[in-house]
Amino acid sequence: MTGYYVLVDCNNFFVSCERVFNPSLEGKPVVVLSSNDGCVVSRSEEVKRLGVRMGAPYFTVRDICLRHHVVVYSSNYQLYGDLSGRVMAVLAMRNPDLQVYSIDEAFLWYPPTMTPEEVVAESIEIRRRVMQWVGIPTSLGIAPTKTLAKVATKRAKGSTSGVIDITSPVVREEILRRFPIRDVWGVGARCEEALHAMGIQSAWDLCTADPLYIRRRLGVSGERMVWELQGVSCLPLEEASPNQSMTCSRSFGENVACAELLGQALSTHVASVCERLRRQHVCASAMSVYLVRIPESSDPSDASKPKDSIDRSRYVETTVSFPMPTSNTPQAIRAAKECLSRLFVPGQRYKKCGVVMIGLMPEESVAPDLFLSQSDDHKTRICHKEALFYGATGIDRRWKARCDLRSPRYTTCWNELARVR
């Protein structure tokens, strides 16, 4: 598909959300932590300049944060999700050819009948409106492919206008030559290593490599990167597609060795994921339940492991199929407890648990009479999170994650609304 891809990327999104409701944070160093206050997931420019890395475990940067009076927040996903929806609504109003790519990014597509100047003008207008109507600063990159739009957006960060157009091949070469290979969309740690071994250091090196050679070394995703960098679009705008799986998992605030508490945590995760299933009008055919044991005290291999690799030796999992695809909370809780009894080892301590709903299908494709005959279904529908929760999810909640530093849920919680004095 020829034409223009425009990537709209919210700057330091979570930090910017906090600033919308607390303007005094403007110009101050701010970070937002992941759930359980584990690591840094969003940093203001001031914090980036202090050398605090994305994803750094909080305890490793706490000192520097204290020293520089960094304002620290726990994650407030309800707030971020709500503001994300507002940003996307502004974009959709401007251009219905949009793909929401993540909580803080969306691709827009414009037809080749437009001139680059027109697309730039439109991008500047979009940026202005998102700022004025939602209060979130953005960066926009314009290019003939999604991968190049990613490059452009990265360059747009920190530029004065916030909009960069790299449709011209001359401008593009100039930028790609100075663009590290690791920053190309789709190049992770392993891929970077392989590319370096081939003598490829910059995005330009990859752009000018032989696609077939790259395919043999890196598979189809590698080949696609080459074409995309050359300006040949291989990744079209995607329709919003229903999820293939849905999961809910949390690390515990403190380690758990008690089957009952594990059951409560799992029940809470099941209730939450079932609510999401129903909201999206889908049912799950099966469910996986897993527990993660705490690491042994002396495990030297730890540091060398890539972050995303799952250590199977600490991870136990079991799967159940439902007789009929379902989104019914009580039924899923019963199944989860059954799974737990299979997995649980007395005396073993655990640090995390989770559920994964798989084989998702639309509600209407599940035989409707059977669906309605589920006696608990009505109860399920009136169950509102926090107002009325399942007994199985427990009262004491000792397993709950830490989030001591969370800001108020200004937009989604009645008793946490912003007050004007």
Place this chain on the structure above:
DNA sequence: TCTGGGGTCCTAGGACCC
């Protein structure tokens, strides 16, 4: 002492079939 959570896609290998 303390290192998140929720996803997708691709590939290799095994089981099975003809």
Place this chain on the structure above:
DNA sequence: TCTGGGGTCCTAGGACCC
């Protein structure tokens, strides 16, 4: 007694993304 080649489907694991 001998033991091909090609296809499909499924799954686990790896890699990557934000």
